[in-house]
Amino acid sequence: MSLIIAIDGPSGSGKSTVSKEVARRLGGEYLDTGAMYRAAAWCALRRDINLDDKDAVTEVVKSMDLRMPLDPDNQRFFCEGKDVTDAIRVSSLSRIVSKVAVNLDVRKELIARQQAIVYSADKIVAEGRDITSVVAPDADVKVLLIASEETRLARRAREVRGGDSQAQMEETRAEVSERDAKDSTVASFMDSREGVTTIDSSHMTICEVVDTILGLIPT
Numbered sequence: 001m002s003l004i005i006a007i008d009g010p011s012g013s014g015k016s017t018v019s020k021e022v023a024r025r026l027g028g029e030y031l032d033t034g035a036m037y038r039a040a041a042w043c044a045l046r047r048d049i050n051l052d053d054k055d056a057v058t059e060v061v062k063s064m065d066l067r068m069p070l071d072p073d074n075q076r077f078f079c080e081g082k083d084v085t086d087a088i089r090v091s092s093l094s095r096i097v098s099k100v101a102v103n104l105d106v107r108k109e110l111i112a113r114q115q116a117i118v119y120s121a122d123k124i125v126a127e128g129r130d131i132t133s134v135v136a137p138d139a140d141v142k143v144l145l146i147a148s149e150e151t152r153l154a155r156r157a158r159e160v161r162g163g164d165s166q167a168q169m170e171e172t173r174a175e176v177s178e179r180d181a182k183d184s185t186v187a188s189f190m191d192s193r194e195g196v197t198t199i200d201s202s203h204m205t206i207c208e209v210v211d212t213i214l215g216l217i218p219t
């Protein structure tokens with residue numbers, strides 16, 4: 001029998017860390033849908049497309065050759081034959097990815113690719129912003145992972161800038177809060193929905209969050 005675990009949440013709530021660990025513990029696969037939006041933005045920029053030209057961006061994404069890694073311990077992304085693992089994480093790309101993600105035709109294309117992966121898997125943990133609502137609304141376990149804004153900013157600042165001093169927090173705030181605001185205009189993932197368990201990770205360890213999610217798997 002197949003098992004689908006869907007996890008949504010804002011930036012820095014812990015989605016990727018926790019999803020990878022849940023996948024490891026289950027011996028299953030892991031899908032990072034955010035990386036697909038990042039790769040789409042990278043691909044459009046590489047082809048010199050103006051990101052405001054929605055039709056041109058959509059055409060790029062439809063023809064994009066993207067290989068998604070599904071092994072939680074080997075997350076290397078190849079787009080157009082190039083290893084883009086690091087390039088899709090740089091701060092300048094993080095700042096523009098939402099521009100591509102609010103394009104509904106881009107979403108349609110990437111959601112179709114995500115569903116093809118999720119529904120052909122044996123056991124998979126998929127994370128993003130619209131997994132519980134759009135990509136896999138009939139998942140076996142549906143989680144909204146949240147944390148207070150200050151906690152999420154501090155985590156991101158430590159991860160990306162190596163510390164959570166006031167300056168590092170402010171730089172991170174500019175990058176993350178703006179993106180959260182744009183993201184919430186398309187994927188209303190913060191609305192509470194039936195069948196979705198909200199987990200506030202602000203005061204939980206990674207291990208506690210993982211155990212809580214594993215405990216939600218129907219027996």
Ligand code: ADP
Pocket residue numbers: 009010011012013014015016017018155156159201204205206209
């Ligand atoms: P997201 O995928 O939601 O953006 P990440 O999984 O990348 O979030 O987590 C951001 C940072 O916060 C990482 O450095 C991660 O190790 C850390 N982190 C995640 N969950 C927790 C937690 N419950 N407690 C402490 N740190 C956490």
Ligand code: CDP
Pocket residue numbers: 010011012015033034035037038097098101127128129130131179180183187
């Ligand atoms: O690393 P972080 O959690 O901040 O973001 P991410 O998961 O890598 O996603 C990057 C961006 O992709 C988000 O800010 C959204 O704009 C977009 N995204 C989306 O629209 N829908 C998803 N299912 C996943 C990501």
